[in-house]
Amino acid sequence: MYVLVAYDVDIKRVGKVHKVLKKYLTWTQNSLFEGEITEGLLKQCLAELATKANPHVDSIYVYRIANPKNMKKTVYGVEKDFESMFL
Amino acid sequence: MYVLVAYDVDIKRVGKVHKVLKKYLTWTQNSLFEGEITEGLLKQCLAELATKANPHVDSIYVYRIANPKNMKKTVYGVEKDFESMFL
Numbered sequence: 001m002y003v004l005v006a007y008d009v010d011i012k013r014v015g016k017v018h019k020v021l022k023k024y025l026t027w028t029q030n031s032l033f034e035g036e037i038t039e040g041l042l043k044q045c046l047a048e049l050a051t052k053a054n055p056h057v058d059s060i061y062v063y064r065i066a067n068p069k070n071m072k073k074t075v076y077g078v079e080k081d082f083e084s085m086f087l
Numbered sequence: 088m089y090v091l092v093a094y095d096v097d098i099k100r101v102g103k104v105h106k107v108l109k110k111y112l113t114w115t116q117n118s119l120f121e122g123e124i125t126e127g128l129l130k131q132c133l134a135e136l137a138t139k140a141n142p143h144v145d146s147i148y149v150y151r152i153a154n155p156k157n158m159k160k161t162v163y164g165v166e167k168d169f170e171s172m173f174l
Contacts, residue, residue, distance in 0.1 A: 008116040029095040060163040070157035076147040
């Protein structure tokens with residue numbers, strides 16, 4: 001399964017949320033991560049995120065794509081490499 | 088076709104890029120938009136973005152999902168409504 005995960009969390013929690021996502025997925029840009037992951041590991045990732053984020057204020061968006069063949073990614077402009085833009 | 092579009096542009100150009108994307112897609116959070124769109128309208132949108140963004144500095148990520156049935160979106164925490172968080 002391929003997933004895209006976007007977060008919108010209070011600035012105080014950005015670092016912690018980013019760190020959890022980085023363990024499981026690849027950072028794309030700003031608050032967006034993506035990668036191949038199993039449902040089990042994704043659940044583990046979300047459980048960890050639940051301990052860092054505030055569900056009354058923060059948002060985590062998860063897009064599960066059953067088969068990556070159904071998705072085509074195109075980058076226009078500069079493709080940032082993995083860590084160069086890390087906070 | 089369903090698309091997710093994420094942008095990473097210089098702060099000076101965020102407003103202009105956001106405005107173009109808002110014409111074609113639905114704003115999800117921060118620098119992420121999504122929605123159902125035809126390839127023709129997406130091309131038009133990207134052509135407009137090309138006039139606003141700087142390809143040597145900025146990045147636009149486009150994820151085309153052939154059939155939205157292949158994708159499942161889940162929001163954890165607060166689902167922000169469309170305009171409440173607009174810059």
